[in-house]
Amino acid sequence: MNRAAVKASTAQGEGRTADAIISLLLEERDAVGRLRSLSSSQPLDATHIEIDGRRYVNFSSNNYLGLSRHPRVIAAAEAATRQFGFGSGAAGLLGGYTRVHESAARTIARWKGTEDAVLLPSGYQANLAAVQTLAAMAREKGGRPVRFIVDKLVHASLLDAVRGSGLPMRVFPHNHLAKLSRLLRKSDAMDVVVTESIFSMDGDAPDLAGLVKLKARRPFTLLLDEAHGSGVYGENGAGYASEMGMADAVDVSVVTLSKALGGVGGAICGSRVFCGGVVNYGRAFIYSTSLPAAAAAAAAAAIDVLRDEPERRNRLRVMAKKTRAELTAAGVRMPAGDSPILCCVIGSEAEALAAAAALRGAGLLVAAVRPPTVAPGSSRLRACLCSEHTQEEVQRLIDAIKAIRPTGRRRHLVGHAQRNPSSG
Ligand SMILES: Cc1ncc(COP(=O)(O)O)c(C=O)c1O
Numbered sequence: 001m002n003r004a005a006v007k008a009s010t011a012q013g014e015g016r017t018a019d020a021i022i023s024l025l026l027e028e029r030d031a032v033g034r035l036r037s038l039s040s041s042q043p044l045d046a047t048h049i050e051i052d053g054r055r056y057v058n059f060s061s062n063n064y065l066g067l068s069r070h071p072r073v074i075a076a077a078e079a080a081t082r083q084f085g086f087g088s089g090a091a092g093l094l095g096g097y098t099r100v101h102e103s104a105a106r107t108i109a110r111w112k113g114t115e116d117a118v119l120l121p122s123g124y125q126a127n128l129a130a131v132q133t134l135a136a137m138a139r140e141k142g143g144r145p146v147r148f149i150v151d152k153l154v155h156a157s158l159l160d161a162v163r164g165s166g167l168p169m170r171v172f173p174h175n176h177l178a179k180l181s182r183l184l185r186k187s188d189a190m191d192v193v194v195t196e197s198i199f200s201m202d203g204d205a206p207d208l209a210g211l212v213k214l215k216a217r218r219p220f221t222l223l224l225d226e227a228h229g230s231g232v233y234g235e236n237g238a239g240y241a242s243e244m245g246m247a248d249a250v251d252v253s254v255v256t257l258s259k260a261l262g263g264v265g266g267a268i269c270g271s272r273v274f275c276g277g278v279v280n281y282g283r284a285f286i287y288s289t290s291l292p293a294a295a296a297a298a299a300a301a302a303i304d305v306l307r308d309e310p311e312r313r314n315r316l317r318v319m320a321k322k323t324r325a326e327l328t329a330a331g332v333r334m335p336a337g338d339s340p341i342l343c344c345v346i347g348s349e350a351e352a353l354a355a356a357a358a359l360r361g362a363g364l365l366v367a368a369v370r371p372p373t374v375a376p377g378s379s380r381l382r383a384c385l386c387s388e389h390t391q392e393e394v395q396r397l398i399d400a401i402k403a404i405r406p407t408g409r410r411r412h413l414v415g416h417a418q419r420n421p422s423s424g
Contacts, residue, residue, distance in 0.1 A: 033349040034370055045069060046388040049365055056365035057393045059383040064232055064340050065312040066388035067262030067302045076301035077263075077294040084293040092119075093279065096290035104296035108255065108267045111238050111303050113247050116275035117267045119299075120284065121291040123227055123256030124157040126266025129282030130223060130252050131161035133274065134192050136281035138167055145189035149180060149220070151206065153199050156373075158225060162194065174199075177210045184218040191220040197229030197240035201369055201382060203334070203341030205229075205240060212249040223252045228341060231260020232313055237306035257295065260313075261302040265291040316340055316387040323385065323394055330402045340385040344401060345378050352379035355404045362400045 029035045042050040046066035049058040067073050080100050090096035101119050109117040120126040131148070138146035147168045150158060162169050168189065172180040184191055193215075195206050215222060226239040234242030237260065241247040252274060257265035268278050278285055306313070321338045328334065334343055346352045349370045356368035359381070370379045383397060 033353060034372070047386050047393065051365070054360075054363075056360065056363055057389070057396065058365050059385070059389075059397055060365045060367045061384060061386065062228070062259035063262050064260040064316055064384065064386055065262065065306075066386055067231075067260065067305060067312075070262065070302070070305055072305055073262055073298045073301045076297040080293040080297035086292055086294065088290045088292055090290070091286060091288060092290040093286060098293045098296075100293040100300075101290060101296045104300040105267065107300040107303055109269055111236060111306075112253055112255065112269040113238065113242065114253065114269040115272045117255075117269040118275045118278045118282075118285060119257075119291060119296055120266045120268065120282075121288055122264065123225075123254065123258055123266035125284040125288060126254045126256070126268050127155070127157040127225060128161040128164070128284035129278050130254055130268045131158070131165055131194075132283050133268075133277040133281045134221065134223065134252070135165035135167055136277065137190055140281075146192060147187060147189040148192050148194055149183050150194040151175065151196070151199075153202060154194055154196055155200055155225060155227065158194050158196075158223075174202075175204075175206050177207060177214055180211075181214055181218065184214070184220060191218075192223055193220045194223045194225075196225040196227065198227075198232070198337075198339045198341065200228055200341070201343060201374055201380070203228075203339040203343045203382075204337050205339070208241060208244045208246050208249075212246050215249060221251045222249060223254070224250045225254045227254070227256040227259055228339065230255045231302075231306060232316060232340060236303070236310075237313055257299040257302075260306075261299050263295050263298040263302060265295045265299060267299075312387040316385060319387070319389065319391075319394060320385050323398060326398050327401060330398075332401060342381075342383040342385065344381040344383070346380055347377060349379045352381060355381055358404060359397075359400050362396065364397055364400055366397070 026035060039051055044050055044055065046063060046069045047058050049056050084098055084100065088096040088098070105117040105119050109115065120129055135146060137143050147170065148162045148165070149170045149172060150162055151174055152171050153174045170183050172183060180193065198205055211222065224241060226241065229240030231237040233240040238247070239253065241250045241253065251270060253269040255267045255269060257263045257267065268275065317338050320340045323342060324334060324338065332344060346355055352368040352370055356366055359366045366381050366383045368379065369382045374380065381401070385394065
């Protein structure tokens, strides 16, 4: 049933309960192959997972360096849990921010090269609180007009945050600096440019050098989400901006502790003043129980591992480069770079689902990403590499992707296919 039919039936008084309406919406999604559902999974180690009794090589995880299972990370989480209990019991401002949180925040700030950092329960909330803090510049008494200018393909958390701020927002086409420059020219507001270091659904990077040049000509505040760059790029894994030697040009850097760091949580890294702003204006920080001390301790331990075991990220990047080269040579098109996110745009939902099912048949778990996460017609396979995958496993992935034969008009990999801006 389509939306119009749902409206018609509810208008006639049928099924006015929320469940009745939502069930119709779900049917509608199911009919177009977009229904999402959970199935319980059992990770077996860093790179293998069991779902519904079947074992797969896991190419669907953001645990890029296998740190979620690292003995030092686990030991740090266990020690903090024994000392502080599991839940932190209160929001950060009400006693939930222990000395373990403070110390981990200092470790993260040192690692990122910023004056300070604030920890939040998730990366999603970190983006939300960062934007809320920036929005306070316009909201609070004596503030100035603020305008957010966001790359079209930024993560849903950033879109939700900016939209939720209620402040003016402009979108520039993915990595299109000329368009961004034109937008910046027409402004008398404080402009905040929002982008990612490694785009989550495409695995490509922005032209950071170009952005920094533009920033010198037309000043703006740069908010960079380093969810997928952290741990993989830069000195001691400090991120893509560090790798490019441009960390100083980033005003606010958001790190998720949930991906290469192998844990859970998020951190906002910036000046001492900005972090003070987060604690006062970041509602996603203020009104939420702080992350468990165990997660803070685990993140600090993971950063130590990044420093002590650079071979993990070196291995990952060599593997990512080789895999991309082999797939590209076989005619599979994908955005350039060496990130561990391999994005193969296929087209329709049905074809992406069929491709993911074929890979599952070969014992490989690869996500099929569909609308509303990405724009209609750009459904894709998203395979994530981990430093702990064996060569043989990666070769199986390459061979299985190469073996996916077009049915109908399926195209392999159109780089930079569009994220669906209306739904993130
Ligand atoms: C680019 C980006 N930013 C933020 C997040 C949110 O991070 P978390 O999963 O830690 O809430 C994600 C996670 O999916 C992401 O891919």
